[in-house]
Amino acid sequence: MLRLLVAGGIVYYMMNMPPSLDLTKPSFTLYYASWCPHCKTMMPDWDALGSNVNGIVIRKLEQKQNTEYDVSGYPTIIYRDGKGNGEKYEGKRTLEDMKAYLSAKV
Numbered sequence: 001m002l003r004l005l006v007a008g009g010i011v012y013y014m015m016n017m018p019p020s021l022d023l024t025k026p027s028f029t030l031y032y033a034s035w036c037p038h039c040k041t042m043m044p045d046w047d048a049l050g051s052n053v054n055g056i057v058i059r060k061l062e063q064k065q066n067t068e069y070d071v072s073g074y075p076t077i078i079y080r081d082g083k084g085n086g087e088k089y090e091g092k093r094t095l096e097d098m099k100a101y102l103s104a105k106v
Contacts, residue, residue, distance in 0.1 A: 026082040028053070028089070028102060030060040036074040042093035049098060054106045079105060 030046055032039040049058045056079075063071055077089035079101075091097045 022057075023080055023084065024082055025057050026055065026105065027057040027059060027080045028098075029078050029080070031063055031071040031074065031076040031078070032060060033063045033074045038093075039075045042075060045093060045095040045098065048095045053099065053102045056102050056105065081105070 032043075046060060051058050063074065075093070078086050079089055080086040089098070089101060091101050
């Protein structure tokens with residue numbers, strides 16, 4: 001199955017989407033690479049978010065395992081509203097800033 005997601009003016013083509021990536025629920029997804037120093041730096045703050053913030057599902061996908069996503073830089077964070085719309089998160093990669101961003105989405 002091929003799915004399209006538009007986020008920040010970029011079209012992401014998603015093939016063979018894992019069942020855990022349910023686009024019918026609001027989500028905040030980190031696409032990362034284990035070798036990326038920026039990803040390593042932000043990971044403690046990301047992990048501190050937990051798995052759910054105000055009903056928004058928090059998940060992370062390592063890019064080497066998910067090459068069907070057209071992500072060109074790391075880390076890439078995408079918020080999806082559960083209605084087919086998405087946007088690339090451009091804020092600071094701190095726990096406080098990501099929580100504030102998610103609070104504004106509720």
